[in-house]
Amino acid sequence: MNRDELHALADPAFEQYFLVSTSKLNLLFAAADIRPSDAVLEVGAGAGTVARNMPPCASLTVVELDTRLIDALRREVPHADVLQGDALQIAQELHYDVLIGNLPNVVTESLIDLLPQLSFRTAVLATGQHSDFSRLPPEFTVSEVTTITGDDFSPPQPSVSRIVRVARRVSSE
């Protein structure tokens, strides 16, 4: 789908801004450090602009709440397992190595609270400007990757988001 088609598909009520910037996608994927043996879960997959560019991995599962986008996701990312439902519920039910998410800010805040209970090595999340990751326990390292805004998305996102990497510290035992 091109920028115009993505724009036409987006529903502002769901905060649907689809990430299309190649340079920002590359930064996101570099931070995610996806290995060929990894199971990857993307939550809030939208129209599949992130998932269809995902580096090689053992399995890819994408979750999207909006039923209107499910056919587009199946078309755009035919090798992925496409699930319709709430990311906060499904992220607790699956096992994966890498978690990627660009959800509405209010949902991301709930996801951050859930992170200690989830099974992942690395998570890369788009968040609001003021998300506070200091509430995570010390087993996690948190680093800022880049910011995304405006024409990084179709339609252009009016606000600025941060892409943040959260990794579980590797035990020295």
Ligand SMILES: C[S@@+](CC[C@H](N)C(=O)[O-])C[C@H]1O[C@@H](n2cnc3c(N)ncnc32)[C@H](O)[C@@H]1O
């Ligand atoms: C900002 S868009 C990002 C789409 C895509 N990840 C990208 O970056 O292009 C956020 C997406 O999250 C979806 N969404 C909102 N709440 C959700 C939830 N609770 N569970 C799963 N998806 C949700 C929206 O429908 C929307 O498609």
